[in-house]
Amino acid sequence: MQGNLNEIDICSILQLIELGQRTGQLWVETYISHHNSKLGEDGANKYSPKQQSWFVFFLNGQIIYCQEGESSLSRITDYLRHYRVEMRIADKQIASLLSTDAPEYAYIWALLEQNIINPKIAASIIHGLVHETLFDLLSLHQGNFIFRQAAALAPQLNTFEIAPFVTKIMKQVQEWKQLYPHIQSPEQLPVLSDKVQMDSSLPAATVNKLQHWADGKTSLRQLARYLNRDILTVARAIYPYVQQSWLKLVYSATDKLDVHTDDWELKRKHRGRVVCIDDAIAIGETINSILQAQGYEAIALTNPLEALSLVFQLKPDLILCDIAMSELEGYEVCAMLRQSTAFRLTPIIMLTGKDGFIDRVKARMVGATDYLTKPFTDTELIMLVEKYINN
Template sequence: MSPVRPFKKQRLVEAIARIYQAQKTGKLSVSRGRRCWDLYFESGRLAYAIDPVHRVRRWYRALERYCPDAPETLFAPSDREEVWEYQCLQEAIVGDRITISQAKSILYANAREVLFSLQGVTDTTYRWQDRTLDRPTLFVPLSLSALELKQLLRDVRALSQQWYSLGLRPPDANRAPRLARDGHASGSAFLNLLEAFDGRHTVWDLLVRLDSSMSVVTRLLHHFLEQNILSWKTLKDVPLREKSPVRVPKIACLDDSLTVRNSLESIVSKAGYRFQGFQDAVEAVPAIIEQPPDLLFLDLVMPVANGYEVCTQLRRVSALESMPIVILTSKDGVVDRLRARWVGASDFLTKPVCKTTVLKILFEYLSESNDVALNPISSQFTSPLNSQFEFA
């Protein structure tokens, strides 16, 4: 990483243009006093922009607007990088949980807010630092192209001009407007706006809450200010919700053969699951009843009690009625299969076990459960990424 170098004093647009022309990768820090904005670039393209004011609120707001069905995996990882939002988007695309279109819409919306907050800020200092963003490798860059960046700058400039013409200041966008309840206005429309403009949502929040454009909200703000029924409230940022830990399924195997247990453990563990092996039924049955696995591979021929007897005993326990039980045997006759079904077995697997067949069984039975993670197997069945880009 190279040392930090100051940029010559110039306008932000000129600094961004220089970075793009030089195809630079790194971080441009724009500061004024204790306030600092960071713009990250990859090969001259704007990758992500950060304003510490309402950084987390801005992230959740973008998710709500462009990824309303965003899974918990889009929450910040526990091992957060400096630009954890960018890391989350990259991992979500690689995992086929969101599209590149959605991710780029988030990038654009986020950058618009950050650049808008810089409007009217004077006496700023620019500093550049060469650095790379830690991320998975995508087949397309997750950053704004030259055309998208030009459109972004035009949008910010037009929005800024509108705000100043109506007597508003860009910093007000991060504040919460509140309508006076004793105002002279009345009617259902005003009552609805009264609920929205309640001092608990910033102007940016209201765009999502009202599903409206900044132009419409700005005109409303101007109208209420002229009526002298609007006040401003400063809000703190919201706390960052950590990603919930994912429960990894446990696969058990009851087989008196060490070779079979070792073979299954190798397949199951490499697929990302937990494994628990048992040699005899006397040890296995109480343990399985106390802490049921997500699936059980059960040997058919064993001393003391065979697989049919063990399966029958386990099915008598109400908590184990739906647990998948797969019979393991070197036999593959019709009678054996019918008897296995009769005692409640879910499936039949012939020895020696085959990796492909084992993984297929795990996917078939565990995918029916809603409370376990299937990323080791389901990742083999993901659909191609959608590379179409359009702003919502």
């Protein structure tokens, strides 16, 4: 069984495996928009798709384990921190574990066999890793998958019924989306942004805890592992502080990106900064080449979820946003941006492949400034951008 996630979603795939009581491995691959802190020769920030993959292991239609494609054992290390367990396995043994099909799973069993952890802790770690991996997988809307029947991982510490697990996590995924645009990704790093206001509004103990964790080095996902909580619980706990702007959430390369961007602006005055949000890489590259030739700074973002965070860092003068995107519709992106005072007045131009009246009405209803129908000419794009950016 193999295919594309545009044709069948992860939830349905898991249901088929459960109903067929299959034993084997499910491999899922997708590409995410990866922002690079370095600038190109033209001064524009570079964004490139990055491959990400996962493995899910089954026994008779139940889940044994889930693992990220590139395993460095860091996920388990994060959980061990919660239990105050220090790594005591020899480097040579760890190297041999990394060569297995499921190095994380083998590592957990090695810890068990050497009595470094007990079965209860091992079961808790496995549960947490399965939960967080399924959370990521059930949030996907595009990518490829292959299921292969194969011998099950052995030995098994425990197995998980798919239906109740998926039902619970799907509900969390829906609740997670309600935290947009303030919180978008488990990989974001909390950083204190207004300690003075926090000191005057919160108990000292709460401020100390936030100051300890919001160090700009610990992601929300890592924080969830350290505390042995699911990502939604952690996100809800910090949401009020992010909403009040006492905490800000950044990506690991965002601060560097900002520094380089500021340096560039000192060297060259642009006519304006335009961000294009479109999951079609070719469209972003085309718009970049057209606008950069006219003296604009153009930045293409292919992942709409990450874009919601990055635009707060980039502070564009105008936003071009495609309507039909797989992860998040352009209408939703526009509506979320309009909820923030920072983008109440920013021109947002919707890109659509349909020259229809309904699309225009929907765009206006969510606060879009104008629309541009694809395919468009260089002149049409330039005229529309010049119309809304005062030079």
